Amino acid sequence: MPDRPLSPTPSSPMLLTRRGVLGLGLGAVAAAVLASCTPAPQWVTPTGAAVSGTEKNRGGTGRVTTVDLTAAPTTLDLAGTSAATWAFGGIPAPVIRLTAGDTLKATVRNQLDADTSVHWHGLALRNDMDGVPPVTQAPIAPGGQFAYEFVTPHPGTYWFHPHVGPQLDHGLYGALIIDDPDEKVTWDDEWVLILDDWLDGVTATPDQVLTDLSKGMGGMGGMGDMFMRMGNRLMGATSDLLGGDAGDVYYPHYLINGKPPADPAQFTGTPGNVVRIRLINAGSDTAFRFAMGGHTLTITHTDGFPVEPVEVDSILLGMGERYDVQVTLGDGVFPVVAEAEGKRDRAFALVRTGSGTAPMSDVEVSELDSRQVGTAQNLTATAEVALSRATPDRLIDVSLTGGMAAYDWGIDGRQFDMTDPLRDVHAISKGERVQLRIRNDTKMWHPFHLHGHTYQHEGGGPRKDTSTILPGRTLTVEFDADNPGLWIAHCHNIYHAESGMTTVFGYRS
Ligand SMILES: [Cu+2]
Numbered sequence: 001m002p003d004r005p006l007s008p009t010p011s012s013p014m015l016l017t018r019r020g021v022l023g024l025g026l027g028a029v030a031a032a033v034l035a036s037c038t039p040a041p042q043w044v045t046p047t048g049a050a051v052s053g054t055e056k057n058r059g060g061t062g063r064v065t066t067v068d069l070t071a072a073p074t075t076l077d078l079a080g081t082s083a084a085t086w087a088f089g090g091i092p093a094p095v096i097r098l099t100a101g102d103t104l105k106a107t108v109r110n111q112l113d114a115d116t117s118v119h120w121h122g123l124a125l126r127n128d129m130d131g132v133p134p135v136t137q138a139p140i141a142p143g144g145q146f147a148y149e150f151v152t153p154h155p156g157t158y159w160f161h162p163h164v165g166p167q168l169d170h171g172l173y174g175a176l177i178i179d180d181p182d183e184k185v186t187w188d189d190e191w192v193l194i195l196d197d198w199l200d201g202v203t204a205t206p207d208q209v210l211t212d213l214s215k216g217m218g219g220m221g222g223m224g225d226m227f228m229r230m231g232n233r234l235m236g237a238t239s240d241l242l243g244g245d246a247g248d249v250y251y252p253h254y255l256i257n258g259k260p261p262a263d264p265a266q267f268t269g270t271p272g273n274v275v276r277i278r279l280i281n282a283g284s285d286t287a288f289r290f291a292m293g294g295h296t297l298t299i300t301h302t303d304g305f306p307v308e309p310v311e312v313d314s315i316l317l318g319m320g321e322r323y324d325v326q327v328t329l330g331d332g333v334f335p336v337v338a339e340a341e342g343k344r345d346r347a348f349a350l351v352r353t354g355s356g357t358a359p360m361s362d363v364e365v366s367e368l369d370s371r372q373v374g375t376a377q378n379l380t381a382t383a384e385v386a387l388s389r390a391t392p393d394r395l396i397d398v399s400l401t402g403g404m405a406a407y408d409w410g411i412d413g414r415q416f417d418m419t420d421p422l423r424d425v426h427a428i429s430k431g432e433r434v435q436l437r438i439r440n441d442t443k444m445w446h447p448f449h450l451h452g453h454t455y456q457h458e459g460g461g462p463r464k465d466t467s468t469i470l471p472g473r474t475l476t477v478e479f480d481a482d483n484p485g486l487w488i489a490h491c492h493n494i495y496h497a498e499s500g501m502t503t504v505f506g507y508r509s
Contacts, residue, residue: 043425043486044507046128046136050430050484055126060151061101069093069118069174071162072111076171076201078253079262083201086112086170091258092194092282093160093174100155100178106148108140115139118148119163120176121320122303122465124452125150127485132163132451135421135486135504139164154454155180156304157278157322159194166494169199169206169284171258177278178304185300187276187326191267195279195317195338195347197286198253198260204232206284206494209249213495216407227344239342241316241373242287243470245444246342248404249285249495254340254347261348261361269353271331276300278324281317284494287445287468288338290315290323291367292351293359295334297325299374305454305463306382312374313367316341318447320466320492323374332356337365379462386463387456387478392435394481396426399439400446400469400491400501407499409442409491415500421488425506432481438467439474446496448475450505452487455479466492481507 044050069088076083076091087093098104110116117140119131129150133139140146158176161168175192200206209232227236229250239246259265269275277297281288291297291314299310301324315323333356338347348361381387402409410416414424428434436455438448449466455477456463469475490502 042508043422044484044509046485048509050507050509051127054484055151058151058153059101060103061099063099063102064105065096065098065102066105067096068107068109070109070111071116071172074171076258078198078202078260081202083198085200086167086172088172088174091171095175095177095192096160097177097179098152099181100152101181103149103151107145108148109145110140110142113142114164114167115141116162116164116167116172117146118160120158120160122156122158122322122454123176124153124454124483127452127483127487130451130485130487132488134418135488152178154178154304155183156301157280157324158304159280159282159322161282166206166210166284166498168282168494169209171200173282175278175280184306185276185326186274188273189269190276190278192278193256193280193336193349195281195283195288195290196255196258197249197251197283197340198255199232199249199251202252203250208232210495210498213248214407214499217405234343237342239287241289242341242445243472245404246287247285251286251340251343251345254286254338254345256336256338256347256349259349261346264361265349267336267349267351269329269351271329271353273329275327275329276324277327278322279315279317280322281319283319285319286343287316287318287341288347289341289368289373290317290338291365292327293335293337293363293365293367294330294332295327295367297327297374299379300324300326302376302379302462303454303464303466305385307379307462308382310374310378312378313370313372315374316468318445318466318468318492319494320447320449321468329353333358335359335363335365337368339368376457376462376464376467380460381456381463386460387480390433392478393432394428394434395437396428396434397437397439398426398503399441400448401441402499402501403442404444409496409499409501411501411503416490416502417500421504422506425504427508428481428505429508430481430484433478434481435476435478437474437476438469440469440471443471445470446501447492448489449492450479450487450489452483452485453479
């Protein structure tokens, strides 16, 4: 079943040039988006009956959690260095927490001087609340607001961030924890750890980095194996675990819960207690290798969904990935380390359960060196979340393409155009079992992220929404097309996504 690109016809233009958006008031913009989307009868539209009907069928508990999020300029104190940045009232934002089936009502106010939005990463929510302008909503203009309201379909560890340009690489992120009313796992304490690579307000802004990277390598090739900073670029960052080039952006700081190693986040606990640690990689160009000195980690979930427990020494997290681990606390003071994979730097925090001297941030942590590095390849979905056996109704092949030299990251050789998002749509239909084969034809790893669905890795692997794909490899996954709408999929290296490594999966109407 070929998956055929749609050419926009004169009667169905997506009118959202930047100038068009800026020239209109917010209400008019929303109307323009809807008007520009409705004349394409072959696709389910975000505000159409198929989406609201699916939401109605989700039912839910009827309980409502209400939150206010204001995106605004702020300052982050990095152990004495002040970084001007943007955030949702803290870095990370306060945790949003509710129980699966509950409704989240989140009013997002925009006090930035740029358009913004909020995307609820990993949630298979109703399409018009997915927060991807201009595909699922009009952008929230400066001074404007948007009321997100949706039933939370599945429990797990999720997070939220804007889906406009490289705004994620400011401090605009927070955790969204959805409790399971039928939780199988028990624990004494719980910590949420958000890992991040930080440059905003210190060396550059995310927009400046994107501009620099977009120029391509120019005359900068031929640097050999040199590991060095060149402006906002980091040359020579390599990792065997990532199959080569580990990342390309220079970050002066790596953070755990907004804190640098010189002023580390501190967690306290009781020896013998079991802690559930919810790990989120909110970085934009950095994979983290996570470990806790003197402890092993038992992986219980990834991307919100349970897996058969596996004990590891460390975990590799690509951007956008989440892992839940259980740790039985020892007695003393312990280092928590998230190595910026291949970048020769790290994020660092402390765990205190007893007396002792705090380790230095450059302490050697043997768990990081072990071969017991957990990745999705080690994991198996638990029986209750494994997909039923079914023959795929549709096969879709996508290839990740492009490279650093021209900075032309794309999918199937084409760079996505956010002003013309329906140019390249992969068609699917409600009720289908879809097999998706993602081939990495580039020389670099990519964390591939699909919106609105949690697929399962082939061979009984984990349910996930964000997966690391090494250079030259193909990842095969399957999902049930049960959430109608227009859903983007993209690399979660935000600079790759903005360069064009993005596509759309559209439900036929
Ligand atoms: Cu990428």
